Amino acid sequence: MDSIKSWLARSGMGSVLILALIIVVVFPLTMDLFRLNLVGKYLTYAFVAVGLVMLWGYGGVLSLGQGVFFGLGGYMMAMFMKLEASDPETTKIQSTPGIPDFMDWNQITELPLWWEPFRHLPLALLAVLLVPTLLAFIISFAMFRRRVGGVYFAIITQAVCLILTVLIVGQQGYTGGVNGITDLKTILGWDTRTDEAKYVLYFLNAGLLIASILLCRWIQLSKLGTLLLAMRDKEDRVRFSGYDVSMFKVFAFCLAAMLSAIGGAMFVLQVGFMSPSLVGIVPSIEMVIFAAVGGRMSLVGAVYGALLVNFGKTYFSESFPDLWLFLMAALFIGVVLAFPNGLAGLYESHVKPRLGKRKDKPAAGTDSTPSSDVPPATPLHSGAPHGGKPLARTALPDGVQGTSA
Amino acid sequence: MSNTDFVLAVEDLTVSFDGFKAIDALTLYVDRGELRVIIGPNGAGKTTLLDLICGKTRASGGSIKFKNHEMTKMAEHKIVRSGIGRKFQTPSIYENLSVFKNLEVSFPRGRSVFGALGFRCTEEVKARVQSVADEISLGDSLDVEAGLLSHGQKQWLEIGMLLMQEPELLMLDEPIAGMSVRERELTGELLQRICKGRSVIVIEHDMDFVKRIAHKVTVMHQGKILAEGSMDKVQNDPKVIDVYLGH
Numbered sequence: 001m002d003s004i005k006s007w008l009a010r011s012g013m014g015s016v017l018i019l020a021l022i023i024v025v026v027f028p029l030t031m032d033l034f035r036l037n038l039v040g041k042y043l044t045y046a047f048v049a050v051g052l053v054m055l056w057g058y059g060g061v062l063s064l065g066q067g068v069f070f071g072l073g074g075y076m077m078a079m080f081m082k083l084e085a086s087d088p089e090t091t092k093i094q095s096t097p098g099i100p101d102f103m104d105w106n107q108i109t110e111l112p113l114w115w116e117p118f119r120h121l122p123l124a125l126l127a128v129l130l131v132p133t134l135l136a137f138i139i140s141f142a143m144f145r146r147r148v149g150g151v152y153f154a155i156i157t158q159a160v161c162l163i164l165t166v167l168i169v170g171q172q173g174y175t176g177g178v179n180g181i182t183d184l185k186t187i188l189g190w191d192t193r194t195d196e197a198k199y200v201l202y203f204l205n206a207g208l209l210i211a212s213i214l215l216c217r218w219i220q221l222s223k224l225g226t227l228l229l230a231m232r233d234k235e236d237r238v239r240f241s242g243y244d245v246s247m248f249k250v251f252a253f254c255l256a257a258m259l260s261a262i263g264g265a266m267f268v269l270q271v272g273f274m275s276p277s278l279v280g281i282v283p284s285i286e287m288v289i290f291a292a293v294g295g296r297m298s299l300v301g302a303v304y305g306a307l308l309v310n311f312g313k314t315y316f317s318e319s320f321p322d323l324w325l326f327l328m329a330a331l332f333i334g335v336v337l338a339f340p341n342g343l344a345g346l347y348e349s350h351v352k353p354r355l356g357k358r359k360d361k362p363a364a365g366t367d368s369t370p371s372s373d374v375p376p377a378t379p380l381h382s383g384a385p386h387g388g389k390p391l392a393r394t395a396l397p398d399g400v401q402g403t404s405a
Numbered sequence: 406m407s408n409t410d411f412v413l414a415v416e417d418l419t420v421s422f423d424g425f426k427a428i429d430a431l432t433l434y435v436d437r438g439e440l441r442v443i444i445g446p447n448g449a450g451k452t453t454l455l456d457l458i459c460g461k462t463r464a465s466g467g468s469i470k471f472k473n474h475e476m477t478k479m480a481e482h483k484i485v486r487s488g489i490g491r492k493f494q495t496p497s498i499y500e501n502l503s504v505f506k507n508l509e510v511s512f513p514r515g516r517s518v519f520g521a522l523g524f525r526c527t528e529e530v531k532a533r534v535q536s537v538a539d540e541i542s543l544g545d546s547l548d549v550e551a552g553l554l555s556h557g558q559k560q561w562l563e564i565g566m567l568l569m570q571e572p573e574l575l576m577l578d579e580p581i582a583g584m585s586v587r588e589r590e591l592t593g594e595l596l597q598r599i600c601k602g603r604s605v606i607v608i609e610h611d612m613d614f615v616k617r618i619a620h621k622v623t624v625m626h627q628g629k630i631l632a633e634g635s636m637d638k639v640q641n642d643p644k645v646i647d648v649y650l651g652h
Contacts (some may be wrong), residue, residue: 223524226510230499237497237563240459241511242485242570251518 011221015300016213023206023303033195040202040270042310043209045070047263049290049302050209051256054216056288057296058225059252060232061149065157066260066287068164069132071279073261075168075175076131078274079115080124081184081192082176101183106173115174121188128265129258136257137250144246144253161281168276180275184268192269205266212259213299219255220299228252260287289328293335295344304343409473412437412574412604413458418467420457427453429628430467435574440600442607442615445625446649451608452494454625455576459491460484471574486516490572494579496559498566500552504543507551507562508534511569533569540598541565542591557588561595568599575599576606581614593617612650624649 007013027039048066056062088098096109103111117123139160143153168175176182184192191197219225231238231245239245268274277283286309294305312331316324339346413435420428427450435441443451456462458469460481469476476484485491499507512533515524538544541561546554551562560580567575580596581589589611596605596618609615615622615636622639624631626649632642639645 219522222522223510223515223526224518224521226502226506227521229501230510233499233501234497236461236493237499237566238510239481240461240485240491240493241566242482242513242516244480244482244517247518248521 012217012300015298016210016217019213019300019303020206020210023209024203028199028202033198036202037198037270038314039307040198040205041267042307043205043303044263044267044270045287045290045310046209046303046306047212047266048256048260048287049294049306050212050216050299051259052288052291053296053299053302054219054228054259055252055256056291057298058220058228058232059249060228061249061252062154062288063157063253063256063284064154064281064288065159065161065284066256067279067281067284068157068160069136069257069260070264070267070283070287071164071168071274071276072132072135073128073264074268074274074278075181075264076118076124076128076261077265077268078181078184079118080121081187081268082181083111083115083118084187085183085185100176100181102176102179102181103173108173112174125265128261132261132264133254133258136254140250140253141246144249147246149249158281158284161279161284165276165280168279176275178276180273180277182273182275184272187269193272198270201266201270205270208262208266209303212262213303216255216259216299224248224251289332291342292332293342295342295346297341298344301342301344301347308343409434409470410437411435412439412472413606414468414470414473415454415458416468416470418454418457418464418469420453420462420465426628428457428464431625431628431630433623433630435604435606437604438600438602440596440605440607440618440620441623442609442619442621443623443625444609444612444615444649445631448627449625450628451625452578453628455491455578455606455608458576459489482516485570485572486513488573489576490567490570490574491576492560492563492567492578492580494582496556496563498551498559498562500550502551503547504538504549504551504554504562505534505547508537508565508569511566513570537565537568540568541595557584557592560584561592564595564599572603574604574606578608579610580607581609581611589614 023039023043028036031039048070052063052066082100086098086100091097091099091101091104094101094104096104099108099111117127139156143149143156148156169178171177186192192201227238227243227248231248235245238248264274264278267278290306290309291302292305293309294303295301309328309331313324313328316327320327335342341348411434413433415431415433418428418431418433419426431450431454433454443454445451453462457464458471458476460476460479464477467477471484471487471489474487476487476489479487499510502510509526509530512530514530515521534547535544538547541564543554543558543562543565546558551559554562560583564577564580577596581592584592593614596607599605607618619636621634622636623633624639624642624645631648632639632645640650
């Protein structure tokens with residue numbers, strides 16, 4: 001029993017377990033289908049936020065272009081579903097039956113060759129995973145090889161966002177343009193719009209999200225995770241310890257891209273459309289806000305961040321239609337100024353010590369360190385006493401504190 | 406350039422920044438098992454020389470051969486993998502990681518992306534970390550966060566991180582800067598121990614310390630070598646007295 005307890009504490013699995021309980025058990029039991037579907041949608045953004053924790057929190061690389069990969073993943077899925085929805089029978093009123101409606105409206109008379117692979121589900125699923133990852137590889141390899149980093153890299157990711165948006169909008173006949181790809185109905189004949197399908201997709205989404213968190217957690221606990229943190233701290237030291245720093249950043253960027261793409265595909269399955277409004281600069285920055293609010297060093301925090309900000313967005317926009325954007329911005333600025341480590345940081349510094357104190361009291365009177373009165377998550381640089389340290393680290397691997405960079 | 410028996414053969418090395426020659430046609434040979442100290446006034450190009458050897462700065466001309474392999478065009482991480490370790494002037498360690506993790510990360514296995522994913526901290530790695538930690542007097546502090554170490558201990562930790570890689574050539578940039586007298590003594594002993602079986606280049610200003618450790622001393626001035634030889638010889642060289650040691 002004790003060994004399980006210590007394993008939970010060491011690997012940070014306790015918090016993952018709690019999160020899993022909330023999204024797999026609590027939400028489905030307490031919410032009606034409409035709200036649950038909404039939560040499902042929010043959770044698809046959480047994939048992006050989790051990817052950003054790895055890329056930004058751990059790798060120290062800020063990307064303001066995750067919408068590109070979320071969008072591409074979504075488009076790959078939507079293309080498959082659109083082709084299935086456009087069989088010659090249902091589209092017989094078109095001048096060219098059997099092609100997606102928006103193509104017909106744009107005087108295209110034949111399905112473009114690059115749409116063909118999306119007739120097959122396995123190929124489409126492969127494309128969901130590989131196309132965004134490949135693009136991420138090309139961008140990041142070109143940039144990191146040339147040691148482009150920091151603000152410059154962030155700006156380039158923004159540019160990629162803009163390019164892709166313009167491309168999608170401009171190539172209306174092939175992409176559906178501003179409207180995106182809509183009227184998606186079935187996968188291999190299985191209707192995704194029924195109540196039952198919505199439940200199934202919600203749980204599939206939740207399962208994939210938990211699996212993604214576990215994968216990232218495993219990476220964090222591996223030497224690669226340590227190296228990412230080390231790079232963020234002292235890049236030159238890592239380079240002159242014999243590591244090809246650029247390839248590690250490329251890996252982090254590709255990982256974040258692939259997770260975002262899965263999120264995008266799940267978005268399409270649950271919401272039923274994909275459009276350039278989910279690719280652009282604004283949604284990409286919003287996704288960074290999710291990670292920042294949740295805590296960029298905490299995988300679980302990123303999920304809570306995505307949920308909270310989106311609930312907030314829904315609530316604000318329903319209650320204060322004129323003000324809600326300002327309120328969202330205030331929330332973001334407030335979080336960054338007041339608790340730079342987000343919700344997870346707040347938990348570590350305020351809730352954790354109190355919990356620890358209650359537990360310690362009956363245990364033994366020998367350990368009478370007053371250290372738990374001191375907020376233990378104060379940055380290292382201030383030289384906090386050792387006594388407070390063990391309380392401060394849980395969401396992070398042994399001997400790691402996420403304060404700087 | 407010719408092949409030699411030297412571990413490191415720097416020949417005719419030049420680097421200029423916007424026309425200013427920080428290193429000017431410099432030639433330097435380092436023997437196997439030698440502990441070489443480089444001294445010289447500020448701006449003489451000592452740190453730039455180390456930067457050039459480890460690939461941080463690229464040479465404008467000349468050659469750097471390590472075990473007869475040309476290094477001037479090689480990527481930094483490949484230079485390190487071929488056996489050159491370099492300590493920076495200010496302690497460059499991972500402050501957020503424990504001493505153990507600092508050393509473990511420096512262990513020369515699992516250096517590719519997927520190698521790092523599959524890396525396991527085996528008994529062998531643990532034993533190696535412990536032995537290096539003992540060597541640098543941090544054997545009892547493995548769980549301490551590196552940021553909490555004293556300045557001197559941080560310097561040692563960085564030397565330890567280099568020792569983990571078992572380099573054949575170790576370059577230390579001012580290893581005793583900011584250390585107490587006692588720490589300087591310990592560092593001197595440490596350097597004597599670790600130069601067995603490998604070559605070491607040290608940049609240092611403290612003349613007493615140099616006297617104690619150096620096999621051979623090179624004096625640099627304005628990107629060139631002013632004098633080279635034993636400490637006694639260098640100390641009595643009128644040119645050296647003129648520009649560096651003072652009368």
